[in-house]
Amino acid sequence: MKFRHILAIACSALIVVGLSGCASSANKDAMVASDVQIAKKHDRSVSVRTGGGAETTAMDSSNIADADLKAAIEESIVKTKVFKSVIQGKDADYDLAVSIVGLEKPVFGLTFTVNMEATWVLIKQSDKSVVMKKHIKSSSTATFGDAAAAVTRLRLAVEGAAKRNIEQGLQELSALSL
Amino acid sequence: MKRVASLLMLFLFAISLTGCANRATAKVDPTADLKSMKTMHVVKIPNETAEIDRLIADDLRRRGYTVTTGTEKPTSVDAVVTYVDKWMWDITMYLLELTITIREPKTDFPLATGNSLHGSLTRKSPPEMVEEVMGNIFKEVK
Numbered sequence: 001m002k003f004r005h006i007l008a009i010a011c012s013a014l015i016v017v018g019l020s021g022c023a024s025s026a027n028k029d030a031m032v033a034s035d036v037q038i039a040k041k042h043d044r045s046v047s048v049r050t051g052g053g054a055e056t057t058a059m060d061s062s063n064i065a066d067a068d069l070k071a072a073i074e075e076s077i078v079k080t081k082v083f084k085s086v087i088q089g090k091d092a093d094y095d096l097a098v099s100i101v102g103l104e105k106p107v108f109g110l111t112f113t114v115n116m117e118a119t120w121v122l123i124k125q126s127d128k129s130v131v132m133k134k135h136i137k138s139s140s141t142a143t144f145g146d147a148a149a150a151v152t153r154l155r156l157a158v159e160g161a162a163k164r165n166i167e168q169g170l171q172e173l174s175a176l177s178l
Numbered sequence: 179m180k181r182v183a184s185l186l187m188l189f190l191f192a193i194s195l196t197g198c199a200n201r202a203t204a205k206v207d208p209t210a211d212l213k214s215m216k217t218m219h220v221v222k223i224p225n226e227t228a229e230i231d232r233l234i235a236d237d238l239r240r241r242g243y244t245v246t247t248g249t250e251k252p253t254s255v256d257a258v259v260t261y262v263d264k265w266m267w268d269i270t271m272y273l274l275e276l277t278i279t280i281r282e283p284k285t286d287f288p289l290a291t292g293n294s295l296h297g298s299l300t301r302k303s304p305p306e307m308v309e310e311v312m313g314n315i316f317k318e319v320k
Contacts, residue, residue, distance in 0.1 A: 052205055052291070060201070060295075099205060101288040102277055104262055119207070119288055130209070135287050 023151050025056035026064045030159040031072035033167040036080050038174045046083040047092035048073050052100030052118070061105055062155040064162055073098060076166050082174050094131065094178070095123045098169065101135065103161070105154060112153050113141040116161040120169045122176070134172050138164035201295040204314035210289035212280065212319050215256035219283075220247040223261070230263050233308040234278060241316065253283045268298040276307045278315065290315050 050073065053066040073096070074086045083094070102117040115137065122132040140160025147153040206212070218238055222231040235245040238259070251258055258281050266274040275295040279288050292311040296302050302310065 052203075054201060054203070101205075101279060101291045102262060104264075107264065107266060107274075117288070121207075133287065135285075 023056050023061050024155055026062055026068060026155060026159045026162055028068040028071045028075075030156075031064070031069065031162040031166060033072075033076035033080065033163060033170055036076070036082075036167050036170045036174070038080055038082060038170070040174050040176070041081045042083050042174075042176070042178045044083055044093040044178055045085045045087045045091075046077065046094045046096050046122075047087050047089060048077070049095065049097045050099065051097070062151070062158045064100060064103065064158060069098065069100070069162065072162065073166055073169075076170055080170055080174075082170050090125070093125060095125055096173075097121045097123070103158070105158065110144045111141060112150075112157040113139055114154070114157040114161040115139045116158075116165050118165050118169070120172065122173065131178065132172065132176055134169075136165050136168045136172070138162075138168060140164055200297065200300055201293065202310060202314055203294075204290070204292035204311070204318050206290040206315065206318040206320075207288070210280075210319075212257070212290060212316070215243065217244045217246075217255040218257045218259055218280070219252050219255045220245060220259045220261075221251055222247050222249050223263075224249050226263070228263065228265075228273070228304055230261055230276070230304060230308065233305055234259055234261060234312065237308055237312045241312075251283070255283055257281060257289060258283045258286075263304075266298070268301075272298065272301040273304050273307050274301075276304075276311055278308070278311045280315070290318070 050066045050070040054063040056063045077083050099119045104115040106112050117137045120134045124131050138161050140157050142153045142156040220231045220235045231247045235247045238245045260279050262277045264275040277293045280290040292315040294311045
């Protein structure tokens with residue numbers, strides 16, 4: 001086989017990989033909030049529900065899976081101690097429902113900025129009253145310097161936007177008087 | 179000839195991987211009462227030429243709402259409707275993804291949201307995309 005043929009097939013293979021990508025879901029650990037200004041730590045338990053996310057398929061770009069967002073929020077709560085404990089199920093003092101409303105991702109570019117919007121609703125379990133109802137917008141940018149591969153760059157931007165959203169959400173929660 | 183055939187096969191493989199992505203979701207806040215609403219305003223994205231705002235407004239009118247459109251965000255209506263349209267090129271331009279959100283006018287809180295994504299091979303026209311997203315949102319209304 002001539003060198004030209006090999007080169008042509010290699011280029012085609014690269015195009016295939018470039019087009020199809022190897023999109024990976026946003027990593028749970030990368031979404032855990034680390035820099036949160038906590039106003040108050042609540043001596044109460046909370047359960048977390050998430051929605052609006054999507055699994056990442058081979059034919060899609062990076063998404064945030066509901067289970068990963070839930071795990072990231074729970075770990076962030078434990079880490080920051082905004083609530084005393086996180087409980088699975090319905091026996092917690094408060095129920096936190098976080099739902100992704102929008103995840104705007106670019107298609108092309110060297111710098112990827114991802115915008116995320118999520119609703120944060122906190123319900124008191126004893127009387128089902130809505131204690132907090134906020135929609136939180138966040139964004140994050142990943143540059144070519146962060147990752148040369150576009151699929152990785154996009155995933156980093158998605159994770160960054162989710163992390164900022166969680167940080168803002170926890171700040172709002174910590175400002176409440178429960 | 180063999181080389182052309184192998185390149186064509188790879189190209190078709192690439193298209194098959196990227197062209198048939200599909201997603202259609204909708205969610206309505208349990209506290210939202212869309213049925214009792216009468217007036218809505220669709221917030222047009224400035225310089226958006228595909229007239230997605232008009233398509234959304236027409237769909238809402240068919241559902242019995244009184245609808246206005248414009249780039250401003252009035253607070254005197256029962257709900258404002260925002261949208262995000264993402265376009266892609268594959269031989270021709272097509273609407274890859276559409277997200278429509280119905281919001282509380284004073285706080286901007288999302289009351290309902292719907293999202294549809296169709297890759298090149300399953301592409302839909304803008305009116306069909308709007309119909310699908312709005313249909314999915316109102317299917318969730320209790």
